[in-house]
Amino acid sequence: MSVQASLFDPSLFDDAPGPGLLLDAPVVGALTGVVRHELARSAWVDLLPGWLSGGELLERLLEDVPWHAERRPMYDRVVDVPRLLCHYAEGEPLPHPSLETVRDALNARYEPELGEPLVTAGLCLYRDGADSVAWHGDTIGRGRTTDTVVAIVSLGSPREFLLRPRGGGAVARAIAGSELPAPRAQERTTDTRPRPVTASGTIRHTLHHGDLVVMGGSCQRTWEHAIPKTARSVGPRVSIQFRPRGVS
Ligand SMILES: O=C(O)CCC(=O)C(=O)O
Numbered sequence: 701m702s703v704q705a706s707l708f709d710p711s712l713f714d715d716a717p718g719p720g721l722l723l724d725a726p727v728v729g730a731l732t733g734v735v736r737h738e739l740a741r742s743a744w745v746d747l748l749p750g751w752l753s754g755g756e757l758l759e760r761l762l763e764d765v766p767w768h769a770e771r772r773p774m775y776d777r778v779v780d781v782p783r784l785l786c787h788y789a790e791g792e793p794l795p796h797p798s799l800e801t802v803r804d805a806l807n808a809r810y811e812p813e814l815g816e817p818l819v820t821a822g823l824c825l826y827r828d829g830a831d832s833v834a835w836h837g838d839t840i841g842r843g844r845t846t847d848t849v850v851a852i853v854s855l856g857s858p859r860e861f862l863l864r865p866r867g868g869g870a871v872a873r874a875i876a877g878s879e880l881p882a883p884r885a886q887e888r889t890t891d892t893r894p895r896p897v898t899a900s901g902t903i904r905h906t907l908h909h910g911d912l913v914v915m916g917g918s919c920q921r922t923w924e925h926a927i928p929k930t931a932r933s934v935g936p937r938v939s940i941q942f943r944p945r946g947v948s
């Protein structure tokens with residue numbers, strides 16, 4: 701999609717932090733530095749800021765993925781899904797060899813714990829701040845009833861990733877003892893505020909270029925996640941979600 705690609709400036713990402721994964725080189729070692737945040741209800745979230753570095757992968761995905769728009773029924777209307785999508789089923793070649801490397805690295809770490817590999821890849825393109833994903837859990841399929849793992853790699857513009865316990869405000873406030881992830885090192889100089897769970901019980905965490913977030917345990921059925929719209933002027937963001945068979 702050249703329209704999106706033209707919005708992308710790879711130099712923005714030249715200084716991505718890291719011991720990141722070098723995209724043109726084999727993965728060296730495992731996912732070191734992942735921090736697990738235990739949430740209520742036997743859910744957890746692992747975070748690894750700046751796992752991937754460099755802008756080449758984002759550039760390639762913006763250009764090469766056959767992004768498409770979808771429309772979905774909502775009440776008595778059919779509405780545009782506010783992001784572009786592309787899904788890679790189990791066994792389908794991924795659109796860039798680096799994604800296979802990323803999936804293999806994730807499996808080296810998470811398959812022993814999960815008991816099965818991550819095999820599908822869902823790609824979302826948030827073209828600008830008007831694109832979003834509404835509150836949901838990945839509960840189509842087994843995620844509705846069983847513990848599972850969904851690993852998301854975020855590329856491009858930073859966007860807020862929200863998590864809240866299912867069940868509405870009162871439930872959320874009652875169990876809002878969950879720890880919020882510490883800010884990234886480079887944010888600390890400018891923003892040292894603690895980031896408590898908001899009064900509504902929502903956890904807010906900004907996902908930056910190259911960050912990894914992995915939701916596990918009961919997270920898909922007992923919590924919900926969202927990428928809200930933003931009025932800020934933001935460029936494109938691509939998220940790649942790796943899931944096991946039968947979860948979406
Ligand atoms: O873009 C993201 O990081 C989240 C996407 C998501 O939750 C989904 O596609 O199920």
Ligand SMILES: [Fe+2]
Pocket residue numbers: 836837838925
């Ligand atoms: Fe999701």
